[in-house]
Amino acid sequence: MTDKDLEPAPALxxxxxxxxxxxxxxxxxxxxxxxxxxxxxxxxxGDLEQLSLMARLRRVAEGLHAALPGDYRSNIRVLRQLAPRLNNGFVTMALPEYVALHGTDDFKTSMDALKFFTTFGSSEYAVRHFLRRDMARTLAVMQTWAQDKNEHVRRLASEGSRPRLPWSFQIKPLMHDPSPIEPILDALKADPSRYVRRSVANSLNDITKDNPSWALDRIERWPLNNAGTAWIAKHALRNLIKKGDPRALTVIGAGKPARVKLRALGISPSAITLGQTITIAFKLASTSDETQRLVVDYAVHYVKKSGGVAAKVFKLKTLELATGAVELVQKKQSITNFTTRVHYPGRHEVEIFVNGKVHGRAAFELLAG
Incomplete structure (x- = not known):
């Protein structure tokens, strides 16, 4: 390993x-x-160093407006020529941002521009300004995008209409009632592009946070014998599956109680300091007379600054366990601070879930210093 390998990655x-x-x-x-x-x-x-990523993106969009002398439509023609010349896909997102800032009064020109620009980066953030201004009219256009031959345009239909798109404002009406985007999700439920299918799954995952029954009702009606649709369903329901929701587990074929014995559960080492890694290991022994699909997760009960604990569930493994079979399951996890979690000393309990039910518990100690 060289000194260059040890250098921190540049900020996004x-x-x-x-x-x-x-x-x-x-x-x-x-x-x-x-x-x-x-x-x-x-x-x-001017003050570039003080600006965040999204603030820099907007600053570029505003700078283009300041430097281009024409009216909105003539400036869009210039930006259409600029898009394929830019050397980074994320950078091209400044162009749809220009549309969001200056094009809300020219709907058709702006929709056409967003469709064009998304093929170079993404217009997912910009289109949300139009949804907030006129949802029905904008969704009507986005439904046509869901039928487009270009996967980037189809993805814009699903990603741009997500109720809880990260790094963007929430679309509150869709959080309350997601039915207006059902035609988009339905049109893309068996899309040939994994890029699009992931977006559909993420949109449905957003919906499960506010309307889990609505999402399950739709997914249960889908043709889950289609591999792409089944993939969407599994990833869309990931948070419900972690919670052991019976309907979500049934969708992925793991709705029956697991008939297993959990043996030899251990965590090593049993005491660590911050920055070290634990290994969770155990065996699952079938007690069933038929093959079972098992969804295995685990929860770490992290010690909080106050001394209490907060559980975080992690995906571990999905497996088919044959009659009489024994499966060794292992997982390594580093206990390291990062932006979304700070660790505190104390006893950390670990629970093993199989098909949504706790089948075993163990613990490790995080030592001070």
Missing amino acids: KEIFNAKRIRHIADEAGQVSPAFNRRRFLAYCM
Whole structure:
């Protein structure tokens, strides 16, 4: 391992660093002689280091507006020429952001532009501004996108209409009632593209957080003998499966109580310090006279700063266990601080779930220092 290997990865916001912004300026100048390069650079560079990733994206969109002299439609024509010249897919998302900022009063031009720009990066954040302004009209267009031959456009239909899209504002009406996006999800339930299917699954997973019965009612009616549709269902219901929801487990063929004995459950080492790794190991022995599908998860009861505990469920394994079979299951987990979890010393209990029910418990000690 070299010193370079030990260097921290650059922050994600450095996608929009000074070099990249100069690249955007150079390319924009090539497609539009009227583009004011100096004004664009001055607008974007000022306090760049203080800005987050999404703030930098918006700053670029605003800088393009400041540097382009034309009206909205003529500027969109310039940005259409600019899109294929940019050297990073995420960077092209500044172009649909321009549409969101300046195009809400020109619906048709803006919808056409978002469809075009999404093939270079994604218009998923920008289209939400139009959903918030006129949901029915925007969803009508997005339903046509769900039939498009281009997978990026089809994905825009499902990803842009997610009720809880990360890094964006929530679409509250869809959180309350997701039925307006059902035609989009239904059209894409057996999409040939894994890229699109993952988006459909994520949209349905959003819905399970507010309307689990609605999501289950739809999925249960789908043709789950289709491999792509079954994949969507499993990933859409992942949080319900972790909670041991009987309907969700039934959808993936694991709705029956597990007929197993859990043996030799152990955690090693039994005491660690922060930054070390534990190994969870046990055996599952079938007590059934038929093959079973088993969904095996585990929960770690993390000690909180207050001294209490909070459980976090992790996926472990899905397996087919034959009559009389014994399966060794092992999992390594590093106990390390990161942005969404800080660890505190104390006894951490671990529970093993099989088809949603606890079948065994063990514990490890996280030592201070």
